[in-house]
Amino acid sequence: xxxxxxxxxxxxxxxxxxxxxxxxxxxxxxxxxxxxxxxxxxxxxxxxxxxxxxxxxxxxxxxxxxxxxxxxxxxxxxxxxxxxxxxxxxxxxxxxxxxxxxxxxxxxxxxxxxxxxxxxxxxxxxxxxxxxxxxxxxxxxxxxxxxxxxxxxxxxxxxxxxxxxxxxxxxxxxxxxxxxxxxxxxxxxxxxxxxxxxxxxxxxxxxxxxxxxxxxxxxxxxxxxxxxxxxxxx
Numbered sequence: 001x002x003x004x005x006x007x008x009x010x011x012x013x014x015x016x017x018x019x020x021x022x023x024x025x026x027x028x029x030x031x032x033x034x035x036x037x038x039x040x041x042x043x044x045x046x047x048x049x050x051x052x053x054x055x056x057x058x059x060x061x062x063x064x065x066x067x068x069x070x071x072x073x074x075x076x077x078x079x080x081x082x083x084x085x086x087x088x089x090x091x092x093x094x095x096x097x098x099x100x101x102x103x104x105x106x107x108x109x110x111x112x113x114x115x116x117x118x119x120x121x122x123x124x125x126x127x128x129x130x131x132x133x134x135x136x137x138x139x140x141x142x143x144x145x146x147x148x149x150x151x152x153x154x155x156x157x158x159x160x161x162x163x164x165x166x167x168x169x170x171x172x173x174x175x176x177x178x179x180x181x182x183x184x185x186x187x188x189x190x191x192x193x194x195x196x197x198x199x200x201x202x203x204x205x206x207x208x209x210x211x212x213x214x215x216x217x218x219x220x221x222x223x224x225x226x227x228x229x230x231x232x233x234x
Contacts, residue, residue: 057131060124064117064140066215068207071115071147073214075200077222078150081230082193085110085157088229089189092164096182101169109161110230112154113222117147139206146203153196160189 095102120128120140129137163185166174174182227233 053127054131056124057127060120060128061132061136064143065210065212067115067117067147068143068210068212069215070218071117071143071150071203072207072212073216073218073222074113074115074150075203076214077219077230078154078196078200081110081226081228082197084229086190086193089161089164089186092167093182093186096164096167096174096179099173100167101171101173102167104168104170107164107168108231109158111222111226111232112158112230114151114154115147116151117144119144139210142202142206146199146206149199150196150203153192153199156192157189157196160185160192 092102092106117140120137125137128140163182166178166182225232
């Protein structure tokens with residue numbers, strides 16, 4: 001295109017037959033070359049962006065599945081320790097209702113860890129949706145919510161359990177008002193256990209298609225520290 005322009009401006013006096021047609025062809029050829037160059041550069045740039053988005057989407061999904069595996073392990077632990085935790089709560093409530101006390105070691109709180117699911121930015125959400133579909137984005141959103149709900153339930157269980165400190169021997173027994181407080185704490189604990197189980201059921205339904213197994217290493221690490229009831233080993 002630049003050569004055609006030079007031909008036009010610097011050889012205006014050239015009266016060679018066919019000159020204008022030659023310049024027009026040259027201009028058209030050079031114009032096509034420039035346009036093709038721009039389009040090629042744009043396509044290459046888009047290809048690089050698309051490749052990066054695919055890589056980011058795969059990495060985000062792989063991380064989510066890994067975190068889901070750990071969350072599933074925590075869910076299993078929660079189910080395994082819940083019956084014993086409930087029994088201990090009812091036993092402590094019975095002691096409270098009879099006016100008894102217990103040694104401090106019987107009041108230690110259970111070990112209730114939490115698992116955080118890494119949230120996705122808007123850019124990652126778009127990349128995952130483009131590469132794996134909207135259902136994957138939806139599963140991840142529910143996964144984040146499941147993890148938060150389990151954490152909230154465990155926090156509520158810990159708070160309810162803390163009320164049993166009133167039964168420590170150093171306090172010499174509980175009053176009738178404190179007995180009612182402990183009765184309500186036991187009720188709150190049972191409700192939190194039920195709420196957590198509902199969340200665990202939702203978690204399993206949500207990631208069923210991901211073919212994720214519970215992280216065995218996480219389970220092993222937990223039971224290295226805790227007994228079958230979820231309390232720290234001696």
